[in-house]
Amino acid sequence: MSTAFQVAVCGSIVPDPLQTLEPVTGPAGPALKNELMLPAVLDPWAWHALFEAAHLAKAHPGSKVYLVSVAPKAKLQQVMMTVGQKVPFELLAVDGPSSGFTEAAEIAPLLVETIKTIPGFDLNRLLVFGGWESASRGAGATLQIVGELLGITDQFQGVDQLTVGQDGALEILERIEGGRHQISRCAGAPAVLGWATGNLPEPPNNPQIGMANMRGIMPALQKAKPAKLTGAGVTFASVTLPKQQRQTKIVKDTPPDEIAREIVAWIQQ
Amino acid sequence: METILFLTHPDAGKPALEALAAAQELGGQLIIGLFGAEVQTTANQWAGCGAAKFLGVIGNEFTTARYATDAAAAEALVKAAQATIVIAPATSRMNRILPGVAHRCGGRTDTHVTALTATSVTRWYYRQRMEAVLSRTQRPWFIALDPGCHAPASPAPGTATVTIVPVSLPSIRTTVTGVKSPEASQQTIRPDAPLLFVAGAGWTKKQPDGQPHVSEAADLILGFLNATQASLGSSKSLVDLSGEGQAVLPFMSHLNQIGQTGATPRHPKGLATCCHGEEPHVVGWRFINERRAINLDANCGWARGKADVLYVADAFAVIRKVNELLAGK
Numbered sequence: 129m130s131t132a133f134q135v136a137v138c139g140s141i142v143p144d145p146l147q148t149l150e151p152v153t154g155p156a157g158p159a160l161k162n163e164l165m166l167p168a169v170l171d172p173w174a175w176h177a178l179f180e181a182a183h184l185a186k187a188h189p190g191s192k193v194y195l196v197s198v199a200p201k202a203k204l205q206q207v208m209m210t211v212g213q214k215v216p217f218e219l220l221a222v223d224g225p226s227s228g229f230t231e232a233a234e235i236a237p238l239l240v241e242t243i244k245t246i247p248g249f250d251l252n253r254l255l256v257f258g259g260w261e262s263a264s265r266g267a268g269a270t271l272q273i274v275g276e277l278l279g280i281t282d283q284f285q286g287v288d289q290l291t292v293g294q295d296g297a298l299e300i301l302e303r304i305e306g307g308r309h310q311i312s313r314c315a316g317a318p319a320v321l322g323w324a325t326g327n328l329p330e331p332p333n334n335p336q337i338g339m340a341n342m343r344g345i346m347p348a349l350q351k352a353k354p355a356k357l358t359g360a361g362v363t364f365a366s367v368t369l370p371k372q373q374r375q376t377k378i379v380k381d382t383p384p385d386e387i388a389r390e391i392v393a394w395i396q397q
Numbered sequence: 398m399e400t401i402l403f404l405t406h407p408d409a410g411k412p413a414l415e416a417l418a419a420a421q422e423l424g425g426q427l428i429i430g431l432f433g434a435e436v437q438t439t440a441n442q443w444a445g446c447g448a449a450k451f452l453g454v455i456g457n458e459f460t461t462a463r464y465a466t467d468a469a470a471a472e473a474l475v476k477a478a479q480a481t482i483v484i485a486p487a488t489s490r491m492n493r494i495l496p497g498v499a500h501r502c503g504g505r506t507d508t509h510v511t512a513l514t515a516t517s518v519t520r521w522y523y524r525q526r527m528e529a530v531l532s533r534t535q536r537p538w539f540i541a542l543d544p545g546c547h548a549p550a551s552p553a554p555g556t557a558t559v560t561i562v563p564v565s566l567p568s569i570r571t572t573v574t575g576v577k578s579p580e581a582s583q584q585t586i587r588p589d590a591p592l593l594f595v596a597g598a599g600w601t602k603k604q605p606d607g608q609p610h611v612s613e614a615a616d617l618i619l620g621f622l623n624a625t626q627a628s629l630g631s632s633k634s635l636v637d638l639s640g641e642g643q644a645v646l647p648f649m650s651h652l653n654q655i656g657q658t659g660a661t662p663r664h665p666k667g668l669a670t671c672c673h674g675e676e677p678h679v680v681g682w683r684f685i686n687e688r689r690a691i692n693l694d695a696n697c698g699w700a701r702g703k704a705d706v707l708y709v710a711d712a713f714a715v716i717r718k719v720n721e722l723l724a725g726k
């Protein structure tokens with residue numbers, strides 16, 4: 129018998145990676161200059177997690193995907209215009225900061241509260257997905273705390289592959305050192321999976337899915353509760369951009385043989 | 398005074414010695430906490446590290462990396478040590494559990510730390526785009542130090558007395574069944590290599606004769622890797638091609654990807670070939686000291702302060718010759 133999963137994909141938004149970022153110090157600590165003006169995207173590894181969730185839900189009838197997000201709701205709405213075209217999901221949103229300088233320990237309880245509002249919430253059918261690290265804080269901490277708060281001790285990070293057996297058991301490939309994967313077998317839901325890139329290409333836009341998603345996205349954004357974070361206990365002494373640019377020497381109009389000799393000498397230095 | 402627990406699995410190798418050295422420098426009371434099937438050998442190797450005591454969790458359940466058992470072991474060690482600061486090497490095994498264990502112990506974690514002092518840690522935000530120094534009042538404070546950020550400790554061996562700490566385990570629903578390694582010939586990720594060689598999508602693109610030369614590209618790249626034992630990195634575009642059904646380099650996977658959504662390896666030198674050097678790629682080069690690039694395009698990203706040297710040239714011709722020179726021809 130196939131298992132019907134509730135897949136909660138935790139993911140926020142981040143500035144488009146092509147943007148130049150500059151730190152500023154605000155009243156609540158560090159922030160990005162013009163943060164709310166920067167074009168945003170769904171956090172890339174959470175984006176992969178969302179595709180994987182949709183793929184799983186399709187193969188397991190009765191399953192449903194929830195995108196659970198703490199983000200400024202106006203920005204989240206913009207990002208949903210693109211994300212909503214890709215795969216079917218229901219949005220569960222909290223109106224809060226998406227800054228990398230927030231604390232995972234403060235975000236996780238908000239996510240858990242929100243996950244528990246899934247209609248017919250059933251821990252035994254729950255898979256918590258997300259990116260194994262965000263492109264903002266990059267800590268790889270939020271999902272573990274979400275798991276702990278939900279009492280889930282089957283947790284996997286850097287996941288590239290999930291296969292669900294007939295019996296609902298999960299076979300999971302996690303990235304470990306040296307380009308290898310650890311293979312685990314878990315009895316079934318509930319489990320936490322922090323995804324790396326996975327195996328799926330980005331799905332094409334599907335206007336029908338877009339329309340269906342939008343019907344849920346707008347009300348979800350309207351009822352997104354504001355969250356106040358404190359950042360208590362943490363003091364940033366400095367946030368700086370790396371020492372800038374190198375003086376690039378451009379070698380042009382030089383025969384390949386000569387370049388090759390220079391490169392070999394450099395490698396062997 | 399802080400009570401510093403240095404927490405690790407015994408087979409963490411060089412990253413453990415690096416993090417141990419960082420822990421030794423903090424100047425509090427140092428306790429070593431080890432969990433695994435067997436910990437005495439490692440404890441003995443580190444006997445002279447200056448620790449006030451050694452704590453251990455042992456048992457067959459702790460042989461392989463698994464959240465439920467590792468987290469329970471770590472929690473027991475932190476509580477037994479009454480640690481206020483916990484230092485760990487950022488191995489995949491420790492990264493998996495630390496934030497969850499910190500939560501259980503009422504503390505906080507900072508991961509991917511690149512430097513630490515007795516009062517602050519340094520880590521990067523926004524995928525290596527900005528560097529922050531921060532401190533915390535919360536204790537226990539869990540800190541995972543990234544590999545390659547500190548000179549390793551060289552403790553004198555001896556005989557350590559390890560106090561065994563009991564653990565209550567949750568029901569175990571996960572079994573680690575194995576490890577999947579790339580075939581030996583395709584084992585291209587070498588974290589300790591002095592050189593990172595990055596291949597970009599250009600290797601698969603049409604060349605001046607109007608044709609792609611993918612199999613020649615594969616031979617040249619593998620030839621270079623064999624001769625230099627460099628670690629192989631990739632741009633996202635190149636590894637994404639396989640998902641799009643295009644001709645690809647068979648030894649490349651997403652694990653090779655460098656950048657925003659890839660890895661940020663540490664190597665003294667890096668050579669980029671047929672890769673445009675766009676910002677989402679180059680953020681993955683943050684910890685590559687000397688950078689050179691070969692690109693046909695004099696206006697590629699590398700030209701704009703991202704590399705030390707840009708060779709405006711055909712990478713096929715240059716690498717062919719490099720391989721010949723390395724082969725002593």
Ligand SMILES: Cc1cc2nc3c(=O)[nH]c(=O)nc-3n(C[C@H](O)[C@H](O)[C@H](O)COP(=O)(O)OP(=O)(O)OC[C@H]3O[C@@H](n4cnc5c(N)ncnc54)[C@H](O)[C@@H]3O)c2cc1C
Nearest residue numbers: 597598599632633634656657658659671672673678693712
């Ligand atoms: C959310 C997001 C995340 C991303 N994350 C990453 C990431 O983690 N890593 C990453 O790499 N990218 C990432 N990107 C993509 C990034 O923006 C670029 O699109 C990508 O890096 C381009 O790859 P490339 O340089 O190999 O390919 P191209 O841009 O196609 O460049 C090919 C280059 O090859 C050169 N070339 C061709 N033939 C030759 C020859 N014979 N000799 C020399 N040079 C030649 C060309 O001049 C060109 O510069 C991300 C983008 C987004 C939006």
